[in-house]
Amino acid sequence: MTAAFADFLASDFFYKFRRSPVAIGAFIVTAILVLSALFAPIIATQNPFDPGSLNLMNGFSKPGIANDFTGETFFLGTDDQGRDIFSTILYGLRVSLFVGFSAVMFAMVLGATLGLIAGYTGGRTDTIIMRIADIQLTFPAILVALLIFGIAKGITPPSYRDEVAIWVLIIAIGLSDWVQFARVVRGATLVERNKEYVQAAKLIGRSPFSIMIKHILPNTLGPVLVIATISLALAIIAEATLSFLGVGAPPTQPSLGTLISIGQRFLFSGEWWILFYPALTLLALALSVNLLGDWLRDALNPKLK
Amino acid sequence: MTQPLLSVKDLVIEFPTRDGPLTAVDGVSFDLAAGEILGVVGESGAGKSLTGSAIMGLLDPPGRIASGEIWLGSQRIDNLAEEDMRAIRGKRIGMVFQDPLTSLNPLYTIAQQLIETIRTHIKINESDARKRAIGLLDDVGIPAASRRIDDYPYQFSGGMRQRVVIALALAAEPELVIADEPTTALDVSVQAQIIDVLKEQCTERGASIILITHDMGVIAETANRVAVMYSGRIAEIGPVRDIIKNASHPYTKGLMGSIPTLAQADDRLTQIPGSMPRLTDIPAGCAFNPRCEQVFDKCRTERPFLVPNATCEVACWLYDEAAVKEGKK
Amino acid sequence: MLAYIIRRIFQSIFVLLMVGLVAFSMFRFVGDPVENLLGQERTQADIERVREQLGLNDPFAVQYMNFLGRAVTGDFGVSYRQGREVSTILAERAPATLELAGVSAMLAIIFGVGLGVFTAIRRDGFMANFIMTTSLIGVSLPTFLIGILLIYVFAVELGWLPSFGRGEVVQLGWWSTGFLTESGLRAIILPAITLGLYQMTLIMRLVRAEMLEVLRTDYIKFARARGLSKRAINFGHALKNTMVPVITVTGLQIGSIIAFAIITETVFQWPGVGLLFINAIQFVDIPVMAAYLMLISVMFVLINLIVDLLYFAIDPRLSADSSSREH
Numbered sequence: 032m033t034a035a036f037a038d039f040l041a042s043d044f045f046y047k048f049r050r051s052p053v054a055i056g057a058f059i060v061t062a063i064l065v066l067s068a069l070f071a072p073i074i075a076t077q078n079p080f081d082p083g084s085l086n087l088m089n090g091f092s093k094p095g096i097a098n099d100f101t102g103e104t105f106f107l108g109t110d111d112q113g114r115d116i117f118s119t120i121l122y123g124l125r126v127s128l129f130v131g132f133s134a135v136m137f138a139m140v141l142g143a144t145l146g147l148i149a150g151y152t153g154g155r156t157d158t159i160i161m162r163i164a165d166i167q168l169t170f171p172a173i174l175v176a177l178l179i180f181g182i183a184k185g186i187t188p189p190s191y192r193d194e195v196a197i198w199v200l201i202i203a204i205g206l207s208d209w210v211q212f213a214r215v216v217r218g219a220t221l222v223e224r225n226k227e228y229v230q231a232a233k234l235i236g237r238s239p240f241s242i243m244i245k246h247i248l249p250n251t252l253g254p255v256l257v258i259a260t261i262s263l264a265l266a267i268i269a270e271a272t273l274s275f276l277g278v279g280a281p282p283t284q285p286s287l288g289t290l291i292s293i294g295q296r297f298l299f300s301g302e303w304w305i306l307f308y309p310a311l312t313l314l315a316l317a318l319s320v321n322l323l324g325d326w327l328r329d330a331l332n333p334k335l336k
Numbered sequence: 337m338t339q340p341l342l343s344v345k346d347l348v349i350e351f352p353t354r355d356g357p358l359t360a361v362d363g364v365s366f367d368l369a370a371g372e373i374l375g376v377v378g379e380s381g382a383g384k385s386l387t388g389s390a391i392m393g394l395l396d397p398p399g400r401i402a403s404g405e406i407w408l409g410s411q412r413i414d415n416l417a418e419e420d421m422r423a424i425r426g427k428r429i430g431m432v433f434q435d436p437l438t439s440l441n442p443l444y445t446i447a448q449q450l451i452e453t454i455r456t457h458i459k460i461n462e463s464d465a466r467k468r469a470i471g472l473l474d475d476v477g478i479p480a481a482s483r484r485i486d487d488y489p490y491q492f493s494g495g496m497r498q499r500v501v502i503a504l505a506l507a508a509e510p511e512l513v514i515a516d517e518p519t520t521a522l523d524v525s526v527q528a529q530i531i532d533v534l535k536e537q538c539t540e541r542g543a544s545i546i547l548i549t550h551d552m553g554v555i556a557e558t559a560n561r562v563a564v565m566y567s568g569r570i571a572e573i574g575p576v577r578d579i580i581k582n583a584s585h586p587y588t589k590g591l592m593g594s595i596p597t598l599a600q601a602d603d604r605l606t607q608i609p610g611s612m613p614r615l616t617d618i619p620a621g622c623a624f625n626p627r628c629e630q631v632f633d634k635c636r637t638e639r640p641f642l643v644p645n646a647t648c649e650v651a652c653w654l655y656d657e658a659a660v661k662e663g664k665k
Numbered sequence: 666m667l668a669y670i671i672r673r674i675f676q677s678i679f680v681l682l683m684v685g686l687v688a689f690s691m692f693r694f695v696g697d698p699v700e701n702l703l704g705q706e707r708t709q710a711d712i713e714r715v716r717e718q719l720g721l722n723d724p725f726a727v728q729y730m731n732f733l734g735r736a737v738t739g740d741f742g743v744s745y746r747q748g749r750e751v752s753t754i755l756a757e758r759a760p761a762t763l764e765l766a767g768v769s770a771m772l773a774i775i776f777g778v779g780l781g782v783f784t785a786i787r788r789d790g791f792m793a794n795f796i797m798t799t800s801l802i803g804v805s806l807p808t809f810l811i812g813i814l815l816i817y818v819f820a821v822e823l824g825w826l827p828s829f830g831r832g833e834v835v836q837l838g839w840w841s842t843g844f845l846t847e848s849g850l851r852a853i854i855l856p857a858i859t860l861g862l863y864q865m866t867l868i869m870r871l872v873r874a875e876m877l878e879v880l881r882t883d884y885i886k887f888a889r890a891r892g893l894s895k896r897a898i899n900f901g902h903a904l905k906n907t908m909v910p911v912i913t914v915t916g917l918q919i920g921s922i923i924a925f926a927i928i929t930e931t932v933f934q935w936p937g938v939g940l941l942f943i944n945a946i947q948f949v950d951i952p953v954m955a956a957y958l959m960l961i962s963v964m965f966v967l968i969n970l971i972v973d974l975l976y977f978a979i980d981p982r983l984s985a986d987s988s989s990r991e992h
Contacts, residue, residue, distance in 0.1 A: 163929050166680055169917075169965055174924040178687075181946035185695035199752055268807045275809045276931050278946050295813055295932075299821055299828075318805040392890055418895075426892030433890070438883035441907050442982060452901075453891045488981040504891060 047330045054330075057322035062318050068124040074119035080283065108304040110293065116304060119290055120312050126286035127316070130200050131267040135259050137205030138266075142212025143248075143255070149213065150220025151243065164210040175207035176269055180278050193281040200279050204269050209334070211258045221249045253331040260324035264317050271313055287313040338407065341544050342391070342512055347404035347414075349386050349568075351394065358615045360399065361386050362568040365642070371513070372533065373545040375555030375576065377591070378565035379612050384548045385564075388514045390414070391546070392431055393421040399492035408512070427457040430505030430543075432534070434517040436497035440489035446473070446500055447485040449509060457508035472503040475540075476533050495526035502534055506541065513538055514546045519554065531558055552591060556580055564588050567612055567623035574648025582632075584650040586628045622653065634659050673973050677966040682733075684962040688955035689732045692742075693721075695951055700766060716772040741956035746948045759960075760840045761831055762926050767976045768853055769861035769926075770919045777865040780910070781872025785880065786899055799872075803866040808925060812859040812932035819855060827852050829934040839971030864918045871914055875907045882906075909980055918971030920965045 039045055088176055092233050093269035106211050108116050149160040167175060183199040184192060223229060223246055232242045274288030282289065294306025349361035361383040368374050376384045389395050391406055393416065406414040413424060425431075433439040434586040439636050441449060450469035451462065460468070466485075473481035476499040489497055498518065501507040505513055515534060519527040535558055547559055551633040555562050555577060563573040564585065583589045590608035613619060619626055634653050642649040643656065653659040720731055735741070741751035784793040803811075820828035832848030834841040835859055843849025879885060880903055888898050927939035934940070938957060945953035 166683055169680070169920075170961070171921045171924045173928070174961065177927065177942070177946060178954070178958065182691055182695050183951065184946065185691070185949040185951060264805065268805075271807055272809060272928055275807075276928065277944055278943065289914070291810070291813070298813070298817055303817070306813065310813070314806060314810065317807070318802060321805045322801075394886065394889055422889075422892050422894065424892070425890055431887070431890035433883055433887055435883060439887040441888065441902050441906065443909075443980060444902070445981075452893065452897065456891070456893055456897070489980045501887070504887075507891070600688040 037073060037256050044330060048326075051326060051330075052324055054326040056104050057319040057326065060315055060319040061323060062111065064124060064312070064319070065128060067121055068128045071118075071121035071125050075121045076115050077118050079114040079119045079122060080285075108302075108308075110297070110302075110305045116308050119285070120287070120309055123285055123287045123290045123309060124312060124316070126197070126271055126280055127267055127288070127313070130197060130204070130270045130280070130286065131263050133201045134204035134208065134266045134270070135262045136261060137201060138208040139212050139255065141205065142209035143216045143251075145209065146213035146216030146218075147220055147247065150217040151224060153224075156226060157217075160213070164213055167207075168210050172204075172207040172265070173269055173272060176203040177276075177278065179203040179206050180273065182328055184278075193283060196279070196281040200270060200273060203239070203273070207269070208262055208266065211262070212255060215253050215254045216247065219247050223250070234288050257324060257328045257331055260320065260327055264320040265323060267313070267320065268317050287316075339370075340407075341370045342368040342410060342546075343405075343407040344387070344391070345405040345407070347387065347390060347406065348402040349383070349399055350389055351399050352404040352470070357402070359402075359618075360568050360615055361390070363404070363571055363641075364565070364568070365404075365568065365571055366563055368512070368544050368546065368577075369418075370408075371539070371542050371544055372561065373538075373547060373559045375559030375562040376546060376548045376565060377550060377552055377562060379550060381615070382565040383568035384565050385516050386568075387549050388431070388546060391514060392425060392429060393418075394425075394431075426453060426505075426510065427508045428510050428512065430510035430513045432501050432505045432513065432515040432518045435521040436494055436501050437521065439501055440497060440504075442489055445486050445488055446492075448502060450485070450500075453504055453507040469503075469507075472507060473500070475537055476500070476503045476506075477529075478503075489540060494522050495530060496529050498522060498526075499533060502537065506537055506543070509541055510543055512544045512546065514548070516548045517550070518547070519551070520549070525647060527554075552580075562617055564591065567618050568615075569623060570642060570651065571624065572648060572652075573642065573649045573651075574646075578647045582646075584645050584655060585624075585652045586630055586654070587624045603623050622651075630654060634662065670973070673970060677970060678833065680966055681959075681962055684958060685731065685733050685736060688736075688958045689729050691958075692732065692951055692955050693725075704817070724974050736959055742952040743957070744945075744950055744953050746945070746950045746953075751952045752955065754941065755956055756839060756958060757841075758938045758941050759841065761935060762923065762939055764843060765853060765856055765860060765935060765937060766919075766922045766926055768857040769864070769922050772857055772861040773864035773868055773918065773922070774915060776861075778872050778917075780865075781869040782876060782899070782904060782907075784869070785873045785876035788877065796869075796914065800866045800869060803862060806871075808859060808863055808928045809932050811862055812855070813930060815855045815859055816932070826855050828855070831936055856929050856933045856935050859932065860922060860926060863925070864922055867918060867940025868911070868915055872907060872911055875910050876903055879903045879906045900925070905979070909976070909988070912975050912979065913972055916975075921969045923964055924961060 048058075072078070104294070110116060145160050149157040166188070180199060180203040183195075183203065187195055187199070220243065223243055228246070229243060232238070270279060270286060271288030271291065274286045275292045277292065280286040280289050290309035291306060291313065294302075294309060297303075297305045344367075345365050346361060347361055347364045350357040350359050352358075364383070364387055366374070376387065378384045386395065386399065387520065389399075391413075395401065401414055402415070405412055408424065413421065416424070440446075444452075445468060447469060450472065451465045454460070454465045454468055455462070458465075470481050470485055472518060473485060478484055478496060478499055484492075488503055489500070492500065503516075505515075513534070518534060519530050522530060531554055534545065534547075545559075547555065549555060559576050560572060562576045562579055564571045564579070564587065566587050572579065572588045574584065579588060580592060583592050587608070608627055613623065613626070619636070620639075620641050621637045622628070622631075622635040625631045628635065632653070638653075640651045640653050640656070644649045645655045720728055723731070739752045741755075743749065744751050744754060747754060780796055784796055787793040816828045819826045827848070830852060831843050832850070833846040833853035834843050834849055835845040843853055884906075885898060885903055888902050893902075924939075926935075926937060927942055929935065930937045930939035931943055938960065941953060942957045944950070945957065
C-alpha cells in the first residue's frame with residue numbers, strides 16, 4: 032500500500048464515506064455499471080451489432096425462458112432481431128457513459144478555461160463571457176443541446192452524419208453545460224488575482240498566468256468535482272433524452288436512450304422486457320451518480336449542511 | 337401571602353445529545369407578584385432566555401422542559417396542550433424579542449399585524465380593532481399613528497420598530513410581559529426611551545414584566561427585584577436595591593463591581609477572572625467554584641441551594657453557617 | 666421602481682437581439698438557403714435572382730436588420746420541408762403546446778407548493794419523509810421514462826386513457842382547443858402529468874427548503890408568541906414570505922416547461938411546436954428552427970418580466986420610495 036493511499040484511507044473524507052450507507056451503495060452501483068461498460072466485449076454473450084452473430088429465429092425471446100424455435104435461453108430476453116438484451120444494454124451503457132464522461136470533460140475544460148480568462152483579464156472580455164453565460168443559462172440545457180445538434184447536423188454532409196454523431200452529441204451536451212464550471216473558476220481567479228504572489232510574479236517577469244493556474248486549480252478542485260459529478264448525471268440523462276428523441280446516438284451505436292426508444296415500439300404488443308431492462312439500467316445509473324454527487328456536495332461543503 | 341401571578345418551580349431544561357442530555361437550566365424557581373418587575377440578569381448562555389421561552393411554551397426543539405412546574409395564577413401552564421397554550425400566548429403573556437428588525441414580518445403592514453393579533457384574542461370587528469391598534473401605537477409613542485399604521489416595518493427605524501413590537505405584545509392586555517433583551521440590538525441613544533415606554537405602558541395596564549438582560553444598569557433603573565443567573569441556576573434573587581448595595585453571592589459582587597455607574601468613582605472596574613463554563617463541563621458542586629475567590633471544599637462537592645439571607649435569597653455555602661464552620665476547620 | 670423595470674426591459678431586448686443573431690446566423694450560414702429553395706434543377710441566373718430576392722448580396726448588418734424586421738412582423742420565411750409559411754405552421758401548432766404547458770404549470774405549482782408546505786410543516790412525519798424520498802427518485806428519472814411508464818400503466822395495462830394525440834379539438838377562431846371535448850380532456854391528462862412532474866418536484870423541494878428557513882425566523886417566533894393560530898402562521902405569515910424566493914425559480918421553471926414540452930410531445934405524439942421542432946432538427950429545416958428559437962425566447966423574456974413585476978406586488982420593500990424612509 033502506497034503512502035498516498037494510506038493517507039486517503041485515514042482521511043476525513045474517507046471516514047465520512049464509510050459512515051454513509053447511501054454513498055457506499057451509490058458508489059458500488061456506479062462502479063459495477065462502469066466496469067460492465069468497460070469490459071462489455073468480454074462479459075456480453077454476443078456482439079449485438081455484428082449481424083453475423085444474430086439469429087432472427089431468436090427474436091422476441093422472453094427473459095429466462097427457452098426460445099420456442101431454437102431452444103436458446105436469454106437471461107434478459109431478446110428484441111425483434113434476436114439481439115440479446117443483456118448484451119445490448121452492456122454496449123448501450125458503453126456509449127452512454129462514454130458520451131457522458133466526454134461531454135463533462137469537454138464542459139469542464141471549456142468552462143475552466145473561459146472562467147480563468149474571464150476572471151484574469153476582467154473588463155470587457157469578462158463582461159462578454161459572463162453575459163453569454165447568463166443568457167445561455169436562461170434556456171434549459173436540453174434546448175441548447177438540441178439547437179447545437181441541429182446546427183451541427185446542418186453543416187455536416189449527410190454521408191458523414193452517422194460517423195460524427197457521437198462527437199456532435201458530446202459537443203452539444205458539453206456546450207450546454209460549461210457555465211457552472213466557468214462561474215466557479217472565475218470566482219476563484221478573482222480571489223487569487225490580487226494576491227501578492229501574483230503581483231510578485233509579474234514583477235520578476237514570470238508569467239503570472241501559469242502560476243495562477245497552479246494555485247487556482249487546487250482551490251477549485253472540490254467544487255469542480257461536485258459540479259462534474261452532478262453534471263455527469265445530467266449529461267447521461269441529456270444523452271438518453273436526445274437519443275430517445277432520435278437526434279442522438281446513431282442506430283449503429285445505440286445508447287441506453289436509443290434502446291429505450293426502440294423498446295417503446297414494442298410496449299403495446301406486450302414485449303415489455305425490450306424497454307424495461309434498458310430503462311432500469313438508465314435509472315440505476317442516473318440515480319446512483321446523482322446520489323454520489325449529492326453526497327459529495329455535503330461531504331466537501333460542511334457549511335451547506 | 338397572596339397568590340403570585342407567576343410561579344416557576346424547580347424548572348429544568350434539557351437538550352438531548354448523543355452523549356446524554358445537557359442541562360441548560362437547572363432547578364430555577366421564583367415567584368412574580370402582579371404588577372412586579374423582575375429583572376433576570378446573567379451572561380449569555382446562563383439560561384435566562386431559555387427560562388423566558390419555557391414560560392411562553394416556545395422552547396425551540398430539541399430543548400425541552402425535563403422537570404419542574406410553571407404556574408400562571410392558579411393554572412399550571414408548562415404541560416398544556418399546544419392549542420390551550422396558544423390561547424395564553426399574547427392574551428395573558430406578551431413577549432418582546434431582542435431584535436425589532438427581525439421580529440416583524442416584512443411583508444405585512446403594521447396595521448395588518450396589530451389587527452390580526454387583536455382579533456385573535458378579542459372578539460371585535462375590523463374597524464374597532466383598527467381604532468384600538470392606533471390607540472396602542474399612540475401609547476407607545478409612535479407619532480402620527482393613524483397615518484403610520486399602514487406603513488410596512490422597513491419604513492420605521494429600529495427604535496420605532498421596537499415600539500411597534502411593544503404595542504404588539506400589549507395588544508391583548510396581557511398580565512405579564514416577558515422582554516428578552518429588548519434593547520440589546522438598538523442604538524444606545526434610544527435604549528433608555530424603549531425601556532421607559534415598556535415600563536410606563538406595563539405599569540399603566542398593571543402588567544408584570546420579566547426583563548431579561550445582561551445589562552445591570554437597565555435593571556437597576558427599572559426592576560423591583562432581580563434574579564442573577566449563572567450556568568443555568570439562580571445564584572441570588574432579591575430586591576434590586578439590596579442586591580446592588582449589598583450583594584451576597586461572590587458572583588453577584590463581581591458583577592456589580594464591573595458596572596461603571598455603580599462602582600466607586602475612583603475604583604478600577606473589577607473583572608471576574610475566567611469565564612462561565614460551557615454546558616458540557618459544568619463543575620460539580622457550585623458552578624461558580626472555579627472562579628470564586630472564597631471557594632472552600634464543600635463548594636467543590638455539593639451544590640448550594642437558595643437560602644434566605646436578609647431580604648434576599650442566595651445559593652452560596654458562605655451563607656450556611658454549618659458549612660462555613662465545617663469548612664474553616 | 667420604474668427605472669428598474671425600464672432597465673429590465675432593455676436587458677430583455679438585448680437578450681432577444683442576441684438570440685436573433687444566433688437565429689439569423691443559423692439561417693444564413695447553415696446549409697445554403699438558395700439550394701434549399703431551388704432544389705436540384707437550377708441555372709446560374711436562377712441562383713443570382715434568388716440571391717438578390719433574399720437579399721443575400723447585402724452586407725451582413727443589413728441582412729440582420731432585415732431579418733429582425735421581418736421577425737417582428739412574424740415573417741420567418743418558408744419551411745424547407747413543408748413548403749408553407751413558418752408563421753402559419755407555428756400558429757397551428759402553438760395552441761396545443763400552450764394548453765399542455767398551461768395545465769402542466771398549474772399542476773406543478775398547485776401540487777409543488779402544496780406538498781412543499783406539507784413536508785415543511787410535518788417535517789419529521791412519515792408521509793413527509795416518504796414524499797421527500799420519492800421526490801429524489803423523481804429528480805433522477807428522465808421525463809421520457811415517466812411518460813413511457815404512465816403510458817404503460819394507464820394506456821396499455823389499464824386502458825383508461827389514450828396514449829397519444831390530442832383527441833378531438835374545437836376551433837375557436839384560429840385557436841384550436843382540446844378543453845371542450847371529452848376526448849381532448851382525457852388526452853391531456855397523461856402528457857400534462859409527465860411534463861409537470863419534474864417541475865413539481867423542483868418546486869416542492871424549493872418551497873420546503875425556503876419554508877423551513879422562514880419557520881426558523883424571529884418574526885415567526887414572534888407571531889407564535891402573539892398567540893396567532895397555526896393556520897395563520899403557516900399559511901399567512903410563513904407562506905407569503907416563502908413565496909418571494911420561490912417565485913423566481915417557479916417563473917423560470919414555467920419557461921422550462923415550454924422547452925421541455927419537446928420531450929413530452931415526442932413521447933405522446935402531441936401535435937405542438939415541440940414536436941415540430943424535433944422534426945425540423947431531423948430534417949435540418951432551418952427556418953422552423955430559427956422561428957421556434959425566437960418564439961421560445963420571447964416567451965422566456967416575457968415570463969421573466971412578469972416574475973419581476975410579481976416581486977413588486979409581493980414585497981413592499983422593493984417598490985419603496987426611499988424618501989419615505991424614516992431614520
